[in-house]
Amino acid sequence: xxxxxxxxxxAPAGYEQPLRRYLLEQLKAIGMEPVIxxxxxxxxxxxGTGENRxxxxxxxxxxxxxxxxxxxxxxxxxxxQSLGGVDPRVIISKxxxxxxxxxxxVIGAAPIHLQSAADRKRVLGYxxxxxxxxxxxxxxxxxxxxxxxxxxxDTPYVEYGEGYxxxxxxxxxxxxxxxxxxLAREEQFPCDLVAVFSSEEEVGxxxxxxxxxxxxxxxxxxxxxxxxxxxxxxxxxxxxxxTGEGVAVSFGDNSSLVNRNLFRHTLKIAQEQGVRHQVxxxxxxxxxxxxxxxxxxxxxxxxxxVPCRYIHSPSTVCKASDVEDQFExxxxxxxxx
Numbered sequence: 001x002x003x004x005x006x007x008x009x010x011a012p013a014g015y016e017q018p019l020r021r022y023l024l025e026q027l028k029a030i031g032m033e034p035v036i037x038x039x040x041x042x043x044x045x046x047x048g049t050g051e052n053r054x055x056x057x058x059x060x061x062x063x064x065x066x067x068x069x070x071x072x073x074x075x076x077x078x079x080x081q082s083l084g085g086v087d088p089r090v091i092i093s094k095x096x097x098x099x100x101x102x103x104x105x106v107i108g109a110a111p112i113h114l115q116s117a118a119d120r121k122r123v124l125g126y127x128x129x130x131x132x133x134x135x136x137x138x139x140x141x142x143x144x145x146x147x148x149x150x151x152x153x154d155t156p157y158v159e160y161g162e163g164y165x166x167x168x169x170x171x172x173x174x175x176x177x178x179x180x181x182x183l184a185r186e187e188q189f190p191c192d193l194v195a196v197f198s199s200e201e202e203v204g205x206x207x208x209x210x211x212x213x214x215x216x217x218x219x220x221x222x223x224x225x226x227x228x229x230x231x232x233x234x235x236x237x238x239x240x241x242x243t244g245e246g247v248a249v250s251f252g253d254n255s256s257l258v259n260r261n262l263f264r265h266t267l268k269i270a271q272e273q274g275v276r277h278q279v280x281x282x283x284x285x286x287x288x289x290x291x292x293x294x295x296x297x298x299x300x301x302x303x304x305x306v307p308c309r310y311i312h313s314p315s316t317v318c319k320a321s322d323v324e325d326q327f328e329x330x331x332x333x334x335x336x337x
Contacts, residue, residue, distance in 0.1 A: 001026045001177065001180050001181075001184075002177075003157070003165070003167075003173060003174065003177050003323070004157040004167075005022070006019070006022070006169075006173040006176060006177055007157050007167040007168060007169045007170060007173045008156065008157055008167070008168075009022055009169075010064075010066075010097060010102065010150070010152040011062055011063055011064060011152075011169070012063055012064055012065065012066030012067070012068075012083045012084075012150045012151075012152055012202075013063040013064075013065070013066070013083045013084055013199075013200045013201070013202040013203045014063070014083065014150075014199070014200055014203070015063075015066075015150040016040060016062045016063050016199050016200075017040075019062045019176075020036070020040065020042055020062060020197075023042050023062070023176070023180070023197055024036075024042065026180065027042070027044060027180070027183065030183065030184050032044050032046075032183055037210065037211060037214060038210065039198075039199050039200070039206060039207040039210040039211065040199040040200075040207060041196055041197060041198045041199055041207045041208075041210070041211045042062070042196070042197040043194070043195070043196050043197075043211060043215070044183055044194075044195040045192060045193070045194050045195070046182075046183055046188075046189070046192070046193040046195065047188075047192050048188060048189045048190050048191045048192045048193065049188045049189070049190055050190035050191065053190060053191050053192055054191040054192070054218045054219055054337050055191065055192045055194060055215070055216070055217045055218045055219075056189075056191045056192065056193060056194060056217055056218065056219045056220075056221060056334060056337055057194040057196055057211070057212060057215055057217035057219070057220045057221070057292060057299075058179055058182065058193060058194070058195055058196070058221045058222075058223060058330065058334070059175075059179075059196040059198050059208050059211065059212075059220065059221070059222050059223070059288045059292065060172050060174075060175025060176045060178070060179050060196075060197060060198070060222070060223040060224070061172045061175070061176075061197075061198045061199070061200075061201030061202070061205075061207065061208070061288065062172075062176060062197050062198065062199060062207075063083075063084075063199060063200055063201055063202050063203075064084075064152065064168060064169035064171070064172075064173075064202065065082065065083060065084035065085065065086045065171075065202050065312045066082075066083045066084070066086075066150055066151055066152045066153070067080040067081065067082055067083060067086070067096070067131070067150070067151035067152075068080060068081055068082075068083050068148060068149070068150055068151065069098070069131075069145050069146070069147055069148065069149040069150075069151065070147060071147060072135070072138045072141035072142050072145070073130065073138060073141075074137065074138050075137065075138070076133075076134075076135030076136055076137045076138055076140055076141040077108070077130035077131065077132055077135075077141065078098070078105070078130060078131035078132075078133060078141055078145055078151075079126075079130060079131075080126065080129075080130075080131055080151055081126055082126065083150070083202060083203060084202030084203060084312065085202070085312055086312055086313075087312065087313070088123060088124050088125055088126060088128075088129060089123055089124070090310070090312075090313040090314065091107045091129065091314070092107060092108070092109050092124070092129065093106065093107065093108065094106070094107050094153060094154075094314045095153070095154040095155075095314075096131060096151050096152060096153055096154050097151070097152050097153075097154045098131065098133055098144070098145050098149060098150075098151050099144075099145055099149045099150065099151075103133050103144060103145065104133070104134075104154070105131045105132055105133040105134075105151070106131070106132045107129055107130070107131055107132075108129065108130055108131070108132050109124050109128055109129045109130070131145075131151060133145060152168070153168040153313075153314040154314075155167060155168040155314045155315055159320075163244075163319050163320045163321055164243070164317055164318070164319055164320075165317065165318055165319070165320055165323075166315050166316070166317050167315075167316060168314055168315070168316065169316070170225050170306070170308055170311075170316040170317075170318050171224070171225030171226075171308055171311050171312065171316060172201065172223070172224055172225050174223070174225050174306045174308075174318065174323050174326065175222075175223030175224055175225065175306075175326070176197055177323070178223055178323065178326055178327040178330060179195050179196075179197065179223060181327055182195065182327070182330060182331060182334070183195055185331075189334045189335060189337075190335065190337065191219075191334060191337045193334060194215050194217055196208065196211045196215070198211060198288060201287070201288055205255075205286070205287070205288050205290065205291045208222075208288035208291050208292060209291040209295070212291060212292045212295035212296075212299065213295050213296060216295075216296060217292070217299060218299070218300075219262065219299065219300050219301070219302075219337060220288075220289065220292030220293065220295075220299045220300070220301035220302075221301070221302055221303075221304065221330060221333065221334075222287050222288045222289040222292065222301065222302075222303045222304070223304055223305075223326060223330060224287045224288070224303055224304070224305040224306070225305060225306045225307075225308040225311060225316070225318065226240065226241065226248055226250070226280065226285065226287075226305035226306070226307060226308060226311070227240055227282075227285060227308065227311045228240055228241050228242065228243055228307035228308050228309050228311070228318075229309075230242040230243055230307070230309070231309075237281075238281075239281060240280060240281050240282040240307075241278055241280050241281060241305070241307040242278065242307060243307045243309060243317070243318060243319045243322060244319045244321060244322065245276065245278045245307075245322075246275065246276030246277040246278050246321075246322060246325040247270075247275070247276070247277050247278075247304050247305065247306065247322060247325040247326040247328075247329050248277070248278050248279070248280040248304070248305040248306070248307055249263070249266055249267060249270070249277055249278070249279055249280065249302070249303070249304060249305075249329075250279075250280040250289070250302075250303040250304075250305060251263055251279060251280065252283050253280075253283055253285050253286055253287065253289070253290070253303070254283065254285060254286045254290075255285075255286030255287060255289065255290025255291070256286075256289045256290040256293045256294075256301060256303075257293075258289065258293075258301055258302050258303060259293075259300035259301060259302065261300070262300045262301070262302045263302060265333075265336070266302050266304075266329070266333055267279075269329070269332050269333055269336050270329050270332070273328070273329075273332045275325055275328045275329045275332060276321070276325045277325065277329060280305065287303055287305075289301045289302070289303040302333075304326050304329055304330055304333075305326070306318050306322045306323055306326050307319070307322055
């Protein structure tokens with residue numbers, strides 16, 4: 001398994017089957033026995049060695065942000081809405097792939113020289129944009145991409161600069177990649193590892209909610225990609241996290257406050273094991289830590305994130321070293337439980 005292959009698979013929220021199929025093949029190849037639950041999550045349990053051992057759910061979501069076709073114009077342009085939080089400002093003129101056949105398309109809007117002065121002062125919404133697939137008319141467009149067809153960004157995986165990666169869907173293929181690596185290691189953990197490759201996180205953490213209830217873990221660990229605003233014009237105190245400075249450990253966000261003892265323990269383990277890490281500097285966003293925390297009687301949770309520039313866009317950027325740090329801290333934490 002490699003990160004390039006995973007990011008280039010199209011799997012927006014609710015349409016995770018291509019990535020699910022790939023994960024099933026890869027997991028079976030290393031001797032795992034994955035199951036698919038009712039929400040479409042891929043679940044693998046790797047039993048530990050300890051007595052009275054903890055049951056630890058480590059979750060990462062399969063789905064990426066994208067779009068869904070809601071109709072077509074008489075001229076043959078597709079109308080879409082977002083699947084997940086995609087800022088309309090980042091999508092104009094971007095190449096996309098439409099449906100299972102990966103029809104090429106381009107997201108368009110009225111050109112700047114045809115916009116009014118008022119138009120240029122406001123952010124274009126989804127009502128103002130369309131997807132051009134080269135259809136001659138509405139009939140052809142609807143035949144090729146009927147309502148409910150998923151649309152994904154068409155972005156190749158590229159490595160550049162000093163260890164940087166640019167791709168779509170790094171949120172959260174980095175987490176899926178690292179969970180697979182945890183399962184693939186021959187070493188056993190003192191706890192039971194309940195690995196969950198979850199569905200529909202970008203539209204409300206729906207898969208992880210069902211998995212957390214069904215699996216009833218004692219502890220939850222979410223592996224995520226998180227927003228990173230480390231650009232030059234942002235004062236240091238306002239930076240959420242910084243690429244290249246290690247995995248970001250969250251103390252809380254809009255969906256959860258992490259368990260204080262688990263938070264302190266995680267930082268202690270990172271320091272003892274020499275894993276580069278940083279504390280996330282903002283209470284913002286949300287992730288599967290929230291639904292795990294509120295499952296059943298409540299579950300202590302922690303969130304370990306890879307800093308991602310331009311998250312939820314066609315061209316998300318992270319640093320390979322941070323991906324490695326996320327893996328190392330997750331592994332060290334599991335060994336300590």
